[in-house]
Structure formats: C-alpha cells, structure tokens
Amino acid sequence: MKPVVEIRQLTKVYNNSRGVHEVNMTVQQGDIYGFFGPNGAGKTTVMKIITGLSKAQHGEVKLFGYDISTQYEQAMAKVGVLIETAEAYTYMSGRRNLELAVRFYPGIGGERIDEVLELVGLTPYQHEKAAGYSLGMKQRLGLAMALLSKPELLILDEPTNGLDIEGMVQMREIIMRLAREERITFLISSHLIHEMELMCNRIGILHQGRLVRETLVAELVQSGVTLEQAYLREIDSVRNVRKEEAPHA
Incomplete structure (x- = not known):
C-alpha cells in the first residue's frame, strides 16, 4: 500500500531565518495523523507547501504517489483542504x-x-x-x-483553534466519524496536545521547523508516556544536542 502523503527533506527558510528544515514525514491510508507543535513551529508552512499554496526551496512532496511540483492536478484530485x-x-x-x-x-x-x-x-x-x-x-x-x-485525504490546519469546549468536542467527533465511516485519511495540525492525543492514531512532533519525532499514539500509551511527556522529552533532547554542538569559548 502506497502512503497517501510522502514528504522528503522539505525545506523552506524565510528572511527572518524561520521556516522548516529537512522535514521527513509519511501519512498512511486510514491515518488520523496529528501534526503537533507550538505556534510558530512551521506547521502551516508545511501544509501550504503540501497544497501548493507556497513553494519549497528544497525537497519533495507526493500525494497519492504524485509529485505536487510536476503533477499538481493529479496530486490534488482527491484532496480537501481547510487551512487557517x-x-x-x-x-x-x-x-x-x-x-x-x-x-x-x-x-x-x-x-x-x-x-x-x-x-x-x-x-x-x-x-x-x-x-x-x-x-x-x-x-x-x-x-x-x-x-x-x-476527498480521500483531508488536510486541516488548526480545525479546533478558537473553539470552546463544546465546539472542540463536536469537531473531534466529526473527524473521527468521517475517518471511520467515510474512510477519509486526515492530516491535522494543532498546538493542543490533549486534542491530538484523543483524536489521532499517529503523531508527528514539529519543533522550531524540524520534525523531531513520528510515533503511534498507541505506542506512547503502552509505554505509559503521555504526548505531553513525549513532547517535553524530545524538546529537552534537541536542546541538549544543540548545547553540545555549540562552539565553546
């Protein structure tokens, strides 16, 4: 079975040095894939590149096996999008x-x-x-x-952002029902850890423009680690590596 979304070495850096760097991620058919990270991590940038609303400086994006840079119409034929x-x-x-x-x-x-x-x-x-x-x-x-x-793939950027508790629950239930009954694959960005943990079966953690971990939510649960704990561990690990790599006086 071919992945629905394949991203390899995706890079786009803005004049302020922010952006995304060498992002690699895969969304399989049937996934509710949670693309998680704090505001400013680069989630919307990745989604805009995936959907052709922005252009990468380097890297490759394929949807249903079609390259968006050379086969855009075929790539987007089965895709629904709600960004921002x-x-x-x-x-x-x-x-x-x-x-x-x-x-x-x-x-x-x-x-x-x-x-x-x-x-x-x-x-x-x-x-x-x-x-x-x-x-x-x-x-x-x-x-x-x-x-x-x-669509067979829905790309949703922060679909619960700004909603009250009832609105978040309703949106979550709709997404899970569509995945179950309509067989739709989802790529969903959010900075709300709890929502991602309740809704998604796979998670990609984005920090300062880099994808630092992809994992199954079930694996986290089995290991007794919450998504919040996994995120904090990954961020601490990244910070420690950068300290070690920093030049010493």
Whole structure:
C-alpha cells in the first residue's frame, strides 16, 4: 500500500531565518495523523507547501504517489483542504455558500450538499445566514466545503483553534466519524496536545521547523508516556544536542 502523503527533506527558510528544515514525514491510508507543535513551529508552512499554496526551496512532496511540483492536478484530485480560518460569505446562508463552492466540481450537485450538511451537523441551520453562525459552526461549514469533492485525504490546519469546549468536542467527533465511516485519511495540525492525543492514531512532533519525532499514539500509551511527556522529552533532547554542538569559548 502506497502512503497517501510522502514528504522528503522539505525545506523552506524565510528572511527572518524561520521556516522548516529537512522535514521527513509519511501519512498512511486510514491515518488520523496529528501534526503537533507550538505556534510558530512551521506547521502551516508545511501544509501550504503540501497544497501548493507556497513553494519549497528544497525537497519533495507526493500525494497519492504524485509529485505536487510536476503533477499538481493529479496530486490534488482527491484532496480537501481547510487551512487557517474558514471563510464564508456572511450575508449568504450556509447552503448558498456551498452552492457557490460546488460549482468548482463538475458532476457534483445538490445531493452532495445535502450529504455534507448532514455529515457536519449543519442541516438544521443550512438556511440561516453565515453571519449568525458561531465560530464552531463556521468551522463546520468550512469542513463541509472541503468535503464537497468527496476527498480521500483531508488536510486541516488548526480545525479546533478558537473553539470552546463544546465546539472542540463536536469537531473531534466529526473527524473521527468521517475517518471511520467515510474512510477519509486526515492530516491535522494543532498546538493542543490533549486534542491530538484523543483524536489521532499517529503523531508527528514539529519543533522550531524540524520534525523531531513520528510515533503511534498507541505506542506512547503502552509505554505509559503521555504526548505531553513525549513532547517535553524530545524538546529537552534537541536542546541538549544543540548545547553540545555549540562552539565553546
């Protein structure tokens, strides 16, 4: 079975020296892969490169075996994306927003709109203007838009960011149900450790632009280590290595 996402030696450095450095990661079919790290670690940069919204200086990204730099349309054909804030026309209803979005997908129409509204729990609110939606409802509307094309991979950047506890629980339950019932593979970024531990089966820890560990959540649980403990251990290890490598006076 080929990996859904393959990233090798991915590097992009900005003028302020921040960015990502030689990132290697793999997302397998069926994964809910948690891409975890603090704000500013480089998660959104990686996701923008994966989806073609930004260009890497070095490295390779393949989706479903297709290289995004040379086979972009084939690579993105089965991908749904929600990066940063979910945007909607607030003066339109939730359903009308989806009707506009669905025009980008030939052969997909009203039936699919009904399906995605049901999948994200917005059917009762579909005719209300998006201006009246809570932040959680707007996030679910953005997720519905990402689902219109019947994707096999969903890339979600901080989908629970800014949500209250109820909103986070609802989003988590939707993602887990879609993975289970719709067989969708997920790549999800977050800086919320608890959410990642509850939702994901695999974790990639990003620190200062470098992927310092990939692991199965089940392996952490079996070893009696929480994700928080694993993260702190990895960061301490990185810091110790850098101290040893630093030139001595």
